[in-house]
Amino acid sequence: MAQRTGIEVRHKKACASRRGARCNCDPTYQASVWSARESKRIRKTFATLAEARAWRSETQTGVRRGTLRAPAHTTVVEAAEGLVAGMRSGRVRTRSGDRYKPSAIRSYEAALRDHVVPRLARTRLGDVQHRDVQRIADELLAEGRDPSTIRNALMPLRVIFRRAVEDGDVAINPCAHLRLPAVRGRRERIASPQEAERLLAALPARDRPVWATALYAGLRRGELMALRWDDVDLANGVIRVERAYDEKAHREIEPKSRAGRRTIPIVGALRDILVEHKANQTRADALVFSGNAPFQPSNLWRRAQSAWKRAGVDPIGLHEARHTFASILIAAGVNAKAITTYMGHASIQTTYDLYGKLMPGSEAEAAALVDAYLTRADSASRIAQVQPATS
Numbered sequence: 001m002a003q004r005t006g007i008e009v010r011h012k013k014a015c016a017s018r019r020g021a022r023c024n025c026d027p028t029y030q031a032s033v034w035s036a037r038e039s040k041r042i043r044k045t046f047a048t049l050a051e052a053r054a055w056r057s058e059t060q061t062g063v064r065r066g067t068l069r070a071p072a073h074t075t076v077v078e079a080a081e082g083l084v085a086g087m088r089s090g091r092v093r094t095r096s097g098d099r100y101k102p103s104a105i106r107s108y109e110a111a112l113r114d115h116v117v118p119r120l121a122r123t124r125l126g127d128v129q130h131r132d133v134q135r136i137a138d139e140l141l142a143e144g145r146d147p148s149t150i151r152n153a154l155m156p157l158r159v160i161f162r163r164a165v166e167d168g169d170v171a172i173n174p175c176a177h178l179r180l181p182a183v184r185g186r187r188e189r190i191a192s193p194q195e196a197e198r199l200l201a202a203l204p205a206r207d208r209p210v211w212a213t214a215l216y217a218g219l220r221r222g223e224l225m226a227l228r229w230d231d232v233d234l235a236n237g238v239i240r241v242e243r244a245y246d247e248k249a250h251r252e253i254e255p256k257s258r259a260g261r262r263t264i265p266i267v268g269a270l271r272d273i274l275v276e277h278k279a280n281q282t283r284a285d286a287l288v289f290s291g292n293a294p295f296q297p298s299n300l301w302r303r304a305q306s307a308w309k310r311a312g313v314d315p316i317g318l319h320e321a322r323h324t325f326a327s328i329l330i331a332a333g334v335n336a337k338a339i340t341t342y343m344g345h346a347s348i349q350t351t352y353d354l355y356g357k358l359m360p361g362s363e364a365e366a367a368a369l370v371d372a373y374l375t376r377a378d379s380a381s382r383i384a385q386v387q388p389a390t391s
Contacts, residue, residue, distance in 0.1 A: 006031060006032055006033065006056050007029050007030065007031045007032075007049065007052045007053065007056060008029070008030045008031075008032070009027050009028075009029060009049075010027055010028045010029070010030055010045070011023060011025055011027045012025035012026070012027070015027070026047075028045050028046065028047060029045065029046050029047075029048065029049050029051070029052035030043055030044070030045045030046075030052070031043070031044055031045075031046065031052040031053070031055050031056040031059075032044075032056075033056055033059045033060050033063055034063075035063050036063075042059060044059075044126070044127075046129065047129070047131060051129070051130065054172065055171055055172050058171040058172055059171040062168060062171055073124055073126070074124065074125050074169070075121070075122050075123060075124055075125070076116065076117065076120040076121060076122075076123050076124075076125065076128065076157075076160075077117050077120075077121050077122065079125055079160045079164070080112040080116065080117055080156070080160065083108070083112075083156060083159060083160055083163075084105065084108065084109050084112070087099075087100040087104075087105045087108065088105060092159075092163070094257070096257055096258065096259075096346050097258070098254075098257045098258055099254065101246070101253060101254075102246050102248070102249045102253065103246060103248060103249075106248065107152065108155065108156040108159075111152055111153045111154075111155065111156050112156050112157075114153070115136065115140065115153040115154075116136065116153070116154075116156065116157050119132075119135075119136050119139075120132065120136075125160070125161070125164055125169060125170055126169070126170055128161075128174050129174050130174045130175075130176070130177070130178075132174065133154065133157065133174050133175050133178060134178055134179060136153070136154065136157075137150055137154060137178055137179070137180055140153060141181055147180065147181040147182060147183040147184070148183050150180060150181060151180060151183065154175065154178070154180075157175055158173075158175045161173045161174060161175050162175075188319075188320055188323050189314070189316050189317075189320045189323075190320065190323050190324050190327045190358075191215070191316055191320075191321070191324045193328065195313075195314075196215045196216075196324060196328075197269075198311070198313050199211065199215070199308065199313055199316060200212055200215070200273075201311075202307050202308055202310070202311035202313050203303075203304060203307050203308075204303060204307060207300060207303055207304060207307075208273060208277075209273050209274060209277040209288070209289060210224055210288075210289040210295065210300065211304065211318075211321060212269070212270050212273045212274075213227070213239075213270060213274075213288075213289075214318050214321035214322060214325070215321045215324050215325060216266075216267050216269055216270035216325060216328070217239055217264045217266070217267075217270060217325060218264070218321075218322045218325030218326060218329075218342060218343055219239075219241060219264075219322070220244065220260075220319075220322060220344070221297060221318045221319065222244035222245045222246065222247070222253075223241050223243075223244045223245075223255065223260075223344075224289065224295075224318070225244070225245035225247075225287075225289075225290075225294040225295060225297070226243045226244050226245040226252050226287070226294065227239070227241075227287065227288045227289065228285055228286065228287055228288060229278065229281060229283070229284050229285065229286055229288055230284060230285055231288075232266075232274060232278075232288060234266070234271065234274060234275060234278070237265060237266045237271065238263050238264065238265055238266060239263070239264045239266055240262075240263050240264075241255060241260065241261060241262050241263075241264065241344065242255070242261060243255065244260070245294045247297075255344065257344070257346045258346075259340075259341075259344050259345055259346045259347075260344040261344075262341055262342065262344050264342050265342075274288075297318070301317070301318075322343075323354075323355075325342075325343075326339060326343055326351075326354070326355050326358070327355070327358055329342065330355060330358050330359055331358075336348055336351055336352070336359070339351055339355070
C-alpha cells in the first residue's frame with residue numbers, strides 16, 4: 001500500500017521485515033502520482049529511494065503543468081525505427097535545426113542495431129531506467145570497446161529520450177549522468193608556417209593546390225572534394241563553401257550544418273597556388289581539384305606520403321591540415337568569432353573546446369596585451385596634447 005510520501009517500499013517475500021524484524025533484503029521503491037488528466041495513478045518502480053523521489057518530484061511537476069502523459073508504451077525498438085525514419089524524412093533534426101547528414105543517420109542506425117536494440121528491444125520507454133543504460137555502457141567497456149565507440153553507441157538513445165522528455169512521454173531521462181570512460185584524444189599534428197611551406201614544396205604539382213587549400217583555408221575533406229571553380233572568387237579573394245561530398249552515398253550534400261556554408265578569405269600564399277592551378281583549367285563549373293569527378297582521398301594520401309617520405313618531412317593528414325589553419329588564425333590574432341565562422345563551427349563554444357588551448361591565455365600573455373594597449377593609448381594621449389590648436 002502506498003505511503004503518504006507517495007513511495008512504497010517493496011520488500012522481497014523472504015525478507016525478515018515481513019516478520020517484524022529488520023530488513024535483510026534489497027527492497028525496491030514504487031513511486032506513484034495521481035493524474036486527473038489520465039484519471040489514473042502513474043506508478044514506476046526503482047532500485048533506490050533517491051531515484052524514486054526524483055521521478056515522483058519531476059512527475060508531479062509535469063502533472064501540475066499539464067505536460068505529462070501516461071508512461072510511454074512505445075518500445076525501444078519502435079522508438080529506434082521512428083527516430084531513423086524521422087531523420088531520413090527531415091522531421092527529426094539536430095538541436096540547431098539542421099537535417100541530419102546521411103553519414104550521421106547511418107551511424108545512428110548502426111549503433112541502434114548493434115548495441116541498443118539487442119539489449120533493450122521490447123522494453124517500453126517508460127520502463128527504461130538509468131541502470132539499464134549504464135549496464136549497456138559497462139558491457140561495451142567489458143567487451144573492450146574504446147570510449148569513443150561507447151559514447152557513439154549511446155548517442156541515438158540519448159536523442160530518443162531527449163525527445164521523449166520534451167514531448168512529456170517520460171519524466172526523467174535515463175541517459176543523464178552516465179558514468180562513461182574518458183575519451184583520450186590522440187595528439188593532433190599541427191604544422192608551423194615553415195613546415196606548411198616544406199610540406200607543400202615536397203608535393204607533386206598536381207596535389208599541391210588541394211593540400212594548400214586544406215592548410216590555408218581549413219576546408220573539410222568532403223568540402224574539398226565538392227569545391228568548384230564557381231565557388232572560388234580569386235578577384236575578391238574569397239572561397240564560398242556551399243556543399244560537401246558524401247563518400248558513402250556518392251553524392252553532394254549540404255554542408256555539415258548551417259554554419260558550414262561560409263565564406264573564407266584567400267590568403268596570399270594560397271592565391272598564388274590557385275591562380276597557377278586555374279590557368280590549366282578550362283571549365284568554370286569544374287571541380288577545382290579533380291575536374292569531372294571528386295578526387296580519391298586514399299590515392300591523394302598515398303602520393304603525399306611517398307613525396308614527404310622522400311623529402312624527409314613529417315606527414316600530415318587533411319584533418320590535421322584543417323587544424324593547422326585554425327592555429328595560423330589564432331597565432332595571427334584573428335578574433336574567436338571570426339575563427340568560428342571561417343572554420344564552419346556551429347558555435348563559438350566548439351571553437352573554444354577544440355582550440356582554446358592554442359589561444360593566448362597565460363597571465364604573462366594577458367599582461368603583455370594590456371601593457372601594449374595602454375602604451376598605445378598613452379602615446380595617443382600625449383600626441384593629442386601637443387597638437388597645435390586650430391583657429
